[in-house]
Amino acid sequence: MSHLVEYLKVTRRCRFCPMCRHACTIGSITCNELNMPRGKGLLGYAVTEELIPLEGSTAKAFYECCQCGLCEEWCVTHYNLPGAILAARADCVEKGSEPKVVKEIAQRVLNNNSLYETKGQSRTGQFSESAPVGLEMASVVLFLGCGAAFADHASADAVFKALNKSEVGYTLLEDEKCCGAPLYNLGYRSEALTLAKANFENLRKAGCKVLVSPCPECVKSFKIDYAQWGLQESKGFEILHISEFILKLMAKGSLKLDKPVDMTIAYHDNCHMSRGLGICDEPRDLLDRIHGIKRVELEWTQEHSHCCGAGGGVQFVSPDTAKIASRKILEEAQSLGVEAIVTASVNCKHHMLSAKTPEDTVEVLHIMEVFARAM
Amino acid sequence: MSGKRSKELTKVLSDIVGPQFVRSDDADKLAYSFDLYWVRHLWLDRGHLPPNPDVIVWPESVEEIQQILKFANEECIPVIPYGGGTASQGATLPISGGIILDLKRLNKVTEIDLKSYTVNSQTGINGFDLESALNKHGLTLAHYPASQRGATLGGYLAARGSGTLSTKYGKAEEMVMSLEIVLPQGKILKTLPVPHHASGPDLTQLFVGSEGTLGVITEAKMRVDPLPEIRRFHSFLFRDLHSAMEAGRKIMLSRIKPCVIRLYDEISSTRVVESVLGLKVKGAYMILGFDGPRKLVEAEESIGFQIVKELGGEDLGSKAGERWWEHRYDFYFPPHMFALPWMHGTPDTVTTFDKIEDLYQEKHDVLTEKYASWDLIHHAHFSHWFPWGVMMYDRFVIEDPPQDPEEAQALHDQIWDDAVRISLKYNGVLNEHHGIGIKLGYLMPEQYGDGFEALLAIKDALDPNGIMNPGKLGFPNKIMKKE
Numbered sequence: 021m022s023h024l025v026e027y028l029k030v031t032r033r034c035r036f037c038p039m040c041r042h043a044c045t046i047g048s049i050t051c052n053e054l055n056m057p058r059g060k061g062l063l064g065y066a067v068t069e070e071l072i073p074l075e076g077s078t079a080k081a082f083y084e085c086c087q088c089g090l091c092e093e094w095c096v097t098h099y100n101l102p103g104a105i106l107a108a109r110a111d112c113v114e115k116g117s118e119p120k121v122v123k124e125i126a127q128r129v130l131n132n133n134s135l136y137e138t139k140g141q142s143r144t145g146q147f148s149e150s151a152p153v154g155l156e157m158a159s160v161v162l163f164l165g166c167g168a169a170f171a172d173h174a175s176a177d178a179v180f181k182a183l184n185k186s187e188v189g190y191t192l193l194e195d196e197k198c199c200g201a202p203l204y205n206l207g208y209r210s211e212a213l214t215l216a217k218a219n220f221e222n223l224r225k226a227g228c229k230v231l232v233s234p235c236p237e238c239v240k241s242f243k244i245d246y247a248q249w250g251l252q253e254s255k256g257f258e259i260l261h262i263s264e265f266i267l268k269l270m271a272k273g274s275l276k277l278d279k280p281v282d283m284t285i286a287y288h289d290n291c292h293m294s295r296g297l298g299i300c301d302e303p304r305d306l307l308d309r310i311h312g313i314k315r316v317e318l319e320w321t322q323e324h325s326h327c328c329g330a331g332g333g334v335q336f337v338s339p340d341t342a343k344i345a346s347r348k349i350l351e352e353a354q355s356l357g358v359e360a361i362v363t364a365s366v367n368c369k370h371h372m373l374s375a376k377t378p379e380d381t382v383e384v385l386h387i388m389e390v391f392a393r394a395m
Numbered sequence: 396m397s398g399k400r401s402k403e404l405t406k407v408l409s410d411i412v413g414p415q416f417v418r419s420d421d422a423d424k425l426a427y428s429f430d431l432y433w434v435r436h437l438w439l440d441r442g443h444l445p446p447n448p449d450v451i452v453w454p455e456s457v458e459e460i461q462q463i464l465k466f467a468n469e470e471c472i473p474v475i476p477y478g479g480g481t482a483s484q485g486a487t488l489p490i491s492g493g494i495i496l497d498l499k500r501l502n503k504v505t506e507i508d509l510k511s512y513t514v515n516s517q518t519g520i521n522g523f524d525l526e527s528a529l530n531k532h533g534l535t536l537a538h539y540p541a542s543q544r545g546a547t548l549g550g551y552l553a554a555r556g557s558g559t560l561s562t563k564y565g566k567a568e569e570m571v572m573s574l575e576i577v578l579p580q581g582k583i584l585k586t587l588p589v590p591h592h593a594s595g596p597d598l599t600q601l602f603v604g605s606e607g608t609l610g611v612i613t614e615a616k617m618r619v620d621p622l623p624e625i626r627r628f629h630s631f632l633f634r635d636l637h638s639a640m641e642a643g644r645k646i647m648l649s650r651i652k653p654c655v656i657r658l659y660d661e662i663s664s665t666r667v668v669e670s671v672l673g674l675k676v677k678g679a680y681m682i683l684g685f686d687g688p689r690k691l692v693e694a695e696e697s698i699g700f701q702i703v704k705e706l707g708g709e710d711l712g713s714k715a716g717e718r719w720w721e722h723r724y725d726f727y728f729p730p731h732m733f734a735l736p737w738m739h740g741t742p743d744t745v746t747t748f749d750k751i752e753d754l755y756q757e758k759h760d761v762l763t764e765k766y767a768s769w770d771l772i773h774h775a776h777f778s779h780w781f782p783w784g785v786m787m788y789d790r791f792v793i794e795d796p797p798q799d800p801e802e803a804q805a806l807h808d809q810i811w812d813d814a815v816r817i818s819l820k821y822n823g824v825l826n827e828h829h830g831i832g833i834k835l836g837y838l839m840p841e842q843y844g845d846g847f848e849a850l851l852a853i854k855d856a857l858d859p860n861g862i863m864n865p866g867k868l869g870f871p872n873k874i875m876k877k878e
Contacts, residue, residue, distance in 0.1 A: 033729040036429065036436055038481050038545025042523040051453055051499035051519075052418065053480060054426035058545075062429065063422055071444055077420030096728040319527070340415075 024111050025068050027104035034061025034101050040094040045086050045327040046334060049344045055084050057091040057101050064104050067111075074108065075117040080337065082108040083119060086345065087205060087332030088291040093323055109207030109333075118207055125336050126208050135202045136170040136370075143169045144192050149180035154194035154226075160265075161228040161257075162190050163219075163242075165235030166198050167366030175366045178392035179234050179262055185395055186275040190232070193222050199241040204249060206333050216246045223257065234262045234388055236293035236365050237331075243297065261293065263303040263364050263387055270309065277394045280312035285390070286358045287315060288349055288372075289325035290365035298323075303364045303387050310394045316356050318349065328363075330371030346375035353382050360385050396449045396492055404472065408452045408494070411462045416453040416500070427451050427477065427495045432485035432834065433739060434804050440735050441800040448475065448489035455500045457577060457613050464611065464862075465581035467494055473865050473874050474579075476607035478519060478547030482554060483741065484832025486606045490866045491874040498549055501613060504528045513572060515616045518549030534619045537564035537654075540828075541727040549612050555604040557828035559723055562647075562780040563654040563686070564620060566828060568603045575614040576602055579858045584610065601853070606830055607864035609857050626686035628655065628716030629700070631708035632678045636660050637752065639679040640777070640785075642706040644748045646683075647780050649702065651695040655684035655778075657719075660755070662774035670731055672718055681708065682719050738796035738807055744818035745827040747784040751777075754821035755787055758814055762791055766810060769793045779827065786827040789814075811835075831868050839869030 024031070040057050041047060047056035054063065063081055066072045085105050092098055112118040125135070132138045143164065144153045152158065162183065168176040183190050200215035219242075223231060233239050243259045260268075269275040287307060293299050300322040307313050320326040329335055329345030350372060353361040360383040363369050372384045396404070401419060408417045424447035429435050435445050449472075454460045467474045473493025480487050489495060498519035506515040509532060516525055522536075522543040529535055538551060538558040550556065551567040552574070564570070576584045586599040602609055633639035636658075643656045659668055664680040674680075683699055685692045700710070725731060733739035746754055755775060762773045775789035791810055797803040815825055815838060825835045825842050840847040847869070854861075854870050861873030 033734070035439075036431060036734065037729055037732070038431075038479060038542065039724065039728050040544065041479065042521050042544040048521075051497060051502075052423065052426070052451075053497070054418075054423050056426075058480075059426040062426060066425060066439075066444075069442060071439075071442065072421060072425060078422040081422045096722075096725045097730060099729070 022068065022111055023107035024064055024104060027064065027100070027107050028068055030099045030101055030104045031061045031064035031068060033097070033099050034058060035065045037061070040091040043090045043094045043324070045088050045090060045329070045345055046084060046341060049341050050084070054081050060085065060105055061101060064108055067108065074111055074115060079112045079117040080119050082112065083122060083333055083337040084341070085332050086327040086329055086334040086342070088327035089295045090291075090324065090326065093295050106205065106207070109205070110209050113207035119337055121336050122206050122333065125333070126203055126206050126211070129198055129203050130211060133198055134170050135166040135198060138170050141170065143196050144194070147173055147177055147180065149177040149184065151180040151184070151192055152190065153192045155189075155191035157227040158189050158191035159227065159229035160188055160190035161223060161226055161231050162192055163231055163233040163238055164192060164196060165233055165238040165366060166202075167370055168234050169196070171370045172366050172386070175234055175369060175386035175388060178386060178388035181392045181395065182266060182275065182388060186269045188269060188274060191226065193226060195222055197222070199238040200249075201237050201241045201245065202333070204245065209249065213249050213251065216241070216249055216251050220246070220251060220253065228257045230258045230260060230265070232260050232262055232265045234366055234386065236261055236290045236297060236299075237367065240292040240296045261297070261299060261302070261364060263306050264299065266391065267302055267306055277310060279394050281310050281390060281393045282312040283360055283390075284314040284316065284358045285360045285362045286318050286353045286356060288318065288328065288361050288363040288368060289322055290363055290368050291325065291327050291331055293364050294323050294325050306387065307362065307390065310390065313390070316358055318352055318356070328368045328372050330365075330367045335371060342371070343375045346372045350375060350380055350382055354380065358382060360390070362387055362390055401449050404450055404494070407466055408450060408463065412452055412454050412459050416455070417450060419450040423451055424448055427480070427489065430480045430485060430487045431483040432488060432832065434807060435485065435488060436735055437803055437807070438800050441798070443800065445488070446490055446492065448495040449492045451495040451497055453497045453500045457575070457583065460496070460577045460611055460613060461581040461583070463494065463496065464577055464579050467862050468579045468581070468860055471860050471862060471874065474862050475864050476549070476553070476611045478550035478553070479521070479542065479545040481542040481545045481550060482830060482832055484826070484830045484834040486554065486830050486832035486864070486867055488833060490833060491872060493862075493874070496611065498611070498613070499547065505614065507532055507534070512619050512621070513616055514619050515614060516548055517614050518547060518552065518612050520548050522546050522548065522551065529619055530622065533622050535622050536570065536617060537620050538567065538570060539723070541724060544724070548615055552603050552612055552615055553606050554830035555828060557779050557786070559778070560654040562656055563652045566779070568600060570617050571599060571603060572616040572618055574599050574602055574612055576610040576612050578610045579860070579863055588616070604830070606832065606867050608854060608868050608870055609863060623686035625689050625692055626654065626684065627692070627713060628682055628684040628720050629696070629713050630711040630715040630719065631681045631683060631703050632676055632711055633681065633706065633708050634678050636679045638706045639681050639708065640752055642681070642703050642708055643777065643780055643785060645702045645706070646699050647782055649698055650782070651698050653683055653695065653699060653780075654686045655682055656780045657682040658777040660775045662772070663776050666774060667726065672715065672722060674715055682716050684716065684720070733790065733792055736796070738793040738803065739790060740807065740811055740814070741788065741790050741829060742811055742814035742818065743786060743788045743827045743829060744815075744823035744825070745779070745781070745784060745786040746818070746821050746823040750821040750823075751785055751787060754818060754823055755789070757821075758789060758817045761813060761817060762810065765813065766793070769796070769806070771810070833866055836867060836869035
């Protein structure tokens with residue numbers, strides 16, 4: 021027992037340190053010391069030393085974190101407190117003390133192969149644009165992710181439109197699985213690894229040379245996390261976010277933009293994209309190539325961006341708090357006078373849209389939707 | 396407090412602020428059982444959970460705070476105002492249980508006066524957030540304590556805090572213009588709108604430094620400054636501390652206004668400066684900084700650098716100085732910051748120029764000799780300079796303290812007692828900018844003499860039931876007696 025004990029050095033260091041608290045997305049909203057990195061470090065330490073049992077409110081506290089990683093980024097020593105929190109969650113699951121809603125969400129992923137409600141739809145159907153499915157030996161595999169597959173078809177259609185126009189040979193997988201990150205983040209490590217193995221096997225069968233996804237969390241899973249979860253096999257294929265791939269196509273001359281998009285936008289950095297993968301410039305570069313786009317920066321931006329609340333399971337455990345995280349971004353965007361908040365994440369878009377009210381004037385768009393308007 | 400009583404308390408508070416802003420779970424209580432007081436850390440490290448609050452409440456308005464205080468006062472329940480919990484003397488610890496009144500939802504900047512250069516803000520605002528809000532208008536509070544990212548405006552004021560640039564911009568008590576305070580019976584006290592007057596005693600300064608023992612500071616009007624046209628730093632190396640101290644003194648007496656004179660003694664120069672800045676220096680290392688209009692900075696640098704040169708300061712250039720500014724907070728992140736398993740303390744003080752060097756030397760000699768068997772290390776830097784004297788930020792460190800927590804605490808407290816009494820001997824004070832809390836309260840009567848009777852009378856008049864942050868600042872803990 022105890023994944024958390026492996027992080028004793030981290031929890032000992034963080035338990036009394038207030039130096040990153042201003043950056044904490046969730047703590048800044050709830051104002052609760054328990055939700056601050058220091059509170060999590062303290063709790064992690066107390067649990068590790070068996071001073072407080074990992075159950076009830078203590079167990080739930082570890083899920084009141086969006087895993088944005090901004091505490092780790094801000095720390096001059098980069099202590100991996102988000103990792104300690106994930107370890108505590110894995111311990112919760114092994115003890116069976118994770119909150120009820122966490123169990124329900126995990127069951128949904130396992131039953132439906134999706135973080136989102138599927139409403140009986142298949143992972144590759146119901147889109148307006150056509151996309152090839154299950155092509156053999158297509159070197160480029162478009163890995164949709166749960167969000168584009170079920171929650172936000174507009175993003176998926178925009179991706180299809182761009183790829184279809186480029187005439188690059190690509191395919192969707194016939195049997196795409198959830199990347200597993202949602203399960204891993206909730207503490208279900210062996211179940212996440214099973215999905216990772218299945219995805220990996222499917223990609224190998226498909227002859228994948230380049231994996232492309234509009235979901236930063238999926239990209240990060242393939243690129244970084246699977247190895248940490250214990251998937252030791254060499255990947256043998258390139259892994260790119262769709263914005264990186266589109267830039268490559270444009271550089272080759274395979275994709276050109278025809279129309280101006282006269283719009284003032286703010287780009288919201290997804291946490292996995294900016295801090296996880298270090299991709300901050302490419303999406304901005306892509307947007308700057310679109311004629312008519314005027315781009316402004318949010319206050320918390322690039323590797324210091326705040327989470328929109330869609331991450332780490334906090335959207336399920338503390339939905340009101342998660343919604344406020346999005347509201348803060350939407351309200352800041354509107355105060356800057358922008359017409360659209362643009363993100364490279366389907367999940368961020370979906371979550372921010374859920375926080376929008378009829379009074380909000382700002383659009384929320386996936387970066388590929390903006391791109392598609394320029395084609 | 397019994398479980399039934401605790402539930403009743405939660406119910407009353409929930410009716411005032413809403414149930415989502417009242418928590419009394421074990422995990423929440425644990426998070427509010429600590430600040431940066433080393434002794435509390437020690438006991439946890441040795442496997443002991445500390446006393447915790449009965450409930451934590453997050454009010455959003457002055458009206459809610461009024462209702463909470465009225466209720467608590469009637470029921471004689473302790474109320475501990477809480478900002479960022481970065482106090483190092485135990486000022487926010489709920490030693491008699493009660494209500495933690497977390498003020499962080501009172502985080503609005505209510506007015507920025509661009510004509511007068513003032514800001515009105517609720518006091519729960521995070522220091523970094525307040526500074527960011529001002530920066531958008533080309534202004535700065537210029538208060539850069541190490542705790543800026545964790546502390547709140549209310550904490551700055553309640554502890555008479557100081558920031559890195561205090562030599563020019565002043566401590567929190569010099570920045571504040573007026574306050575709004577909720578008193579224990581629920582009344583609202585607003586101090587005079589300007590800090591300089593001949594209209595009677597100054598109530599603002601009564602509440603600054605009161606550490607939550609007299610009421611709840613809910614809003615403050617602060618003087619602010621324009622962001623400087625330029626701000627730059629030079630570093631110098633002196634052969635010994637005395638030469639460097641003389642340079643600092645003469646700079647201050649010349650009445651130019653450096654934003655920073657930060658002088659490390661020989662031991663700090665070796666241990667701390669190298670650890671964070673990667674500089675190997677032998678001697679006394681000084682950062683000297685100026686900011687403001689370019690022409691003024693150039694003139695002040697000219698005068699300041701000449702004084703340094705005359706006292707033998709070797710000019711190490713601006714690169715190291717700028718690097719220090721860029722990394723000024725790095726010193727306070729783990730592992731650079733002193734922390735367990737080490738025992739450490741910062742018995743900082745301030746006194747006049749004529750006594751500071753003797754104070755430093757005696758404290759250094761006594762502590763290192765008396766505690767030689769514990770390999771006590773004592774070092775200091777001098778970082779907040781006044782027209783008449785300088786603050787000494789000294790630290791003691793024992794890398795291998797006793798494992799037994801009682802023995803360790805006794806040793807810790809004895810070192811503090813020795814250190815602080817030497818400060819008093821040289822007309823220093825118990826503390827310069829970390830406050831009193833529970834750590835130094837017992838010495839308050841000794842420091843103030845008969846003046847402490849006056850403080851007690853004020854405390855009794857404002858808070859007759861003693862509900863406000865009991866056990867702090869040396870005031871008798873009436874709640875503890877009742878229990």
